[in-house]
Amino acid sequence: MWPFIARCLEVATIFLLAGIGELLDQRSGVLNVGIEGLMLFGAASGFITALRTGSLLVGFIVGAALGAVFGFLHGLFSITLKVDQVVSAMGIWIFAMGFVTFWMDKYSGPLRIPSPRIGGLLSPMFFFAVVLVLVVWFILSKTHIGLKIRSVGEDPSVAEATGINVVKIRYLCVIIGGLLGGLAGAFMCITYLGLWSHIPTQGMGWIALALVLFSMWRPPILLAGALIFGVIWQFGIAPETLIPGFGLPLGVCRMFPFIATIIVLAVISTPRFRRKWGLAKPAALGQPYIKE
Amino acid sequence: MKLPKLKLERVLVVTGRDAVKISVLSIIIAFVVFSAFILFEGANPIDVYKCVFSYAFDPKTGLPTMIHRSTLLLFATLAFILPLKAGLWNVGMEGQLYLGTVGAFAVAYAYGDLPSTILIPLMLISAGIFGAVYGAFAGFLRGKFGVNEIVITLMLNNIAFWLLHALIMPPTGPWRGIAESQSRPLPVSAWAPTIWRLPFTVVLAPAISILLFFLFEKTRIGFQIKALGSSQPAAEHAGINPAKIAIFVMAVGGAIAGLSAYHMWAGDPSFRLIPRPDAYKGIGELTYWGIMVGLICLLNPLAAIPLSIFVGSLREGGTVIVRRYGLTYGLDRVFLGILFLSFIALQFFYRYKIVRKKKA
Known part of the structure; x- marks a missing residue:
């Protein structure tokens, strides 16, 4: 039972790290649907670094750094070159799928370096992720810089008029978002899976993106959503650890x-739900900011 | 020497010719950047290109498979283009392909003793309907509730992947075959009739291209789709129902991707069954390049035909350079990735142009 819960929390960690980065992105008005691509790059570079150097910490750092590089590239395309944000992020995701296959599939196999786990069960990264969510929540809702980020996401031209550097804030957010996406990928590959196989993310990045939409751009709800989906994901992988003799085939469980x-996305999008809860969607989300 | 002073100027309307120039330029840049990549890997780029294309276009070696895969890519591209004309991102071609597979194989297994002339049309119709329902579901959620269709179609892709997995994997999969992790083979009457080593379906995809072209240019609904794609408030003001159009484009897009399932599995003599999960996943991943082809050909269904062949020949020719030059597997995907990124970077010129500053 305890190992199962620990694995659930580790999956939640992946969703949290990737999700909180994406939430920060979107609060500043930049939509990055290619979060799965950032995770793939983080996973690939983190895995190969850990394999070569034998150090997990260096693996995490390199994975996060490459995630930040591709976050920056998304910023370059969508902020400076003013390309459609969906087109840019799609390109980075598909580039990641192709490049990572070329780069890493020859190293398919286990890492063979055990990750440190508290009590032999849970990686300390979980607590780091939870603290990070609280920090981002605090920054966004209570501090001056958080106010700046939110105003850039709501109406960049008004923000600019009040003296905020829109471009700088948006770059900051996409780079941090990319960094966390890369870290999420590295953590997934090094600690949670402990191996490389073809496209190891298996849709996790897209669930993280969906969780951000589900959270209505509020970090505490993201935390709750990540925990729930951590349980659902892990149950889909190993249902018999929770319910012995669970009869459904693996393929059906993995659909859950x-x-x-x-x-969840359909329910939160119904008019009734929206009236009751309201969606705090950043008004300028997805639009390039063009100075006239 | 005095350098001319340059400045940026806003472009308000992108002419068709400029847009084509940008697409062509991105292909040239991809070739240049990729050549550097090959040099880095330790081979002569010109030799590699020659090898790739001569293999892919040689009727004795790669041509039949190349055309087969290019046609699959064309199906995927068309399934992507139609919804995006109305402003919807259909990235669910992979899932629609798998659902089409379920539709086609269910008919083939149930009515395997029917003659080919009845069974094959039935399989095609069933594959199209399964794909259409899958697409329409995402279109319905988007049109009625405004749910992000990118996330929904991606979720549907993963569901469809595991659905096929559940159908063919032992010990419980109802379609499991004798061979490990594969489905039962298709009955002989379901095999696609071939003309010159190619299944008849290679004609179907270009025919759909032409139909889509006429849909966009000549029909009322095509006009409504384009109006919705350029501005939703304006389209609503003109009395267009966005939800209806969203369901329509996603259903037709899904049907096109669903049809490709018959083409893929019944049209290639090396399959005629559902292969192992990693093998059908590999085919499913090919459909994502349809996104790139659709964007680079500027959502023009006719331009998608040559571009699909170009990408297909790279993919097919890419398999031979692995063997002949000892280069790493998957190098062709790197080329396509570079092509996609350079195309995105050049989209800057949709909004700006660099002009020489005039003297004051």
Whole structure:
């Protein structure tokens, strides 16, 4: 039972790290749907670094750094070159799928370096992720810089008029978002899976993106969503650890997290739900900022 | 020497010719950047290009498979283009392909003793309907509730992947075959009739291209789709129902991607069954390049035909350079990735142009 819960929390860690980065991105008005691509780059570079150097910490750092590089590239395309944000992020994701296959599939196999786990069960990264969510929540809602980020996401031209450097704030957010996406990928590959296989993310980045939409751009709800989906994901992988003799085939169980995502997104999008809860969607989300 | 002073100027309307120039330029840049990449890997780029294309276009070696895969890519591209004309991102071609597979194989297994002339049309119709329903579901959620269709179609892709997995994997999969992790083979009457080593479906995809072209240019609904894609408030003001159009484009897009399932599995003599999960996933991943082809050909269904062949020949020719030059597997994907990124970077010129500053 305890190992199962620990694995759930580790999956939640992946969703949290990737999700909180994406939330920060979106609060500043930049939509990055290619979060799965950032995770793939983080996973690939983190895995190969850990394999070569034998140090997990260096693996995490390199994974996060490469994630930040591709976050920056998304910023370069969508902020400076003013390309459609969906086109840019799609390109980075598809580039990642192709490049990572070329780069890493020859190293497919286990890492063979055990990750440190508290009590032999849970990686300390979980607590780091939870603290990070609280920090981002505090920054966004209580500090001056958080106010700047939110105003850039709501109306960049008004923000600019009040003396905020829109470009700088947006770059800051996409780079931090990319960094956390890369870290999420590295953590997934090094600690959670402990191996490389073809496209190891298996849709996790897309669930993280869906969680951000589900959270209505509020970090505490993201935390709750990540925990719930961590349980659903892990249950889909190993249902018999929770319910011995669970009869459904593996393929059906693995569908659960994706079906749950669709249901949740459909429910929060109904007019009734919106009237009651309201969606704090950043008004300028997805629009390039063009100075006239 | 005095350098001319340059400055940026806003472009208000992108002419068709400029847009084509940008697409062509991105292909040239990809070739240049990739050549540097090959040099870095320790081979002569010109030899590699020659090898790739001569293999892919040689009727004795790669041509039949190249055209087969290019046609699959064309199906995927068309399934992507139609919804995006209305402003919807259909990235669910992979899932629609798998669902089409379920539709086609269910008919083939149930009515395997029917003659080919009845069974094959039935399989095609079933594959199209399964794909259409899958696409329409995402279109419905988007049109009625405004749910982000990118996330939904991606979730549907993963669901469909595991659905096929559940159908063919032992011990419980109802379609499991004798061979490990594969489905039962298709009955002989379901095999696609071939003309010159190619299945008849290679004609189907270009025919759909032409139909889509006429849909966009000549019909009322095509006009409505384009109006919705350029501005939703304006389209609503003109009395267009966005939800209806969203369901329509996603259903037709899904049907096109669903049809490709028959083409893929019944049209290639080396399959005629559902292969192992990693093998059908590999085919499913090919459909994502349809996104790139659709964007580079500027959502023009006719331009998608040559561009699909170009990408297909790179993919097919890419398999031979692995063997002949000892280069790493998957190098062709790197080329396509570079092409995609250079195309995105050049989109800057949709909004700006660099002009020489005039003297004051």
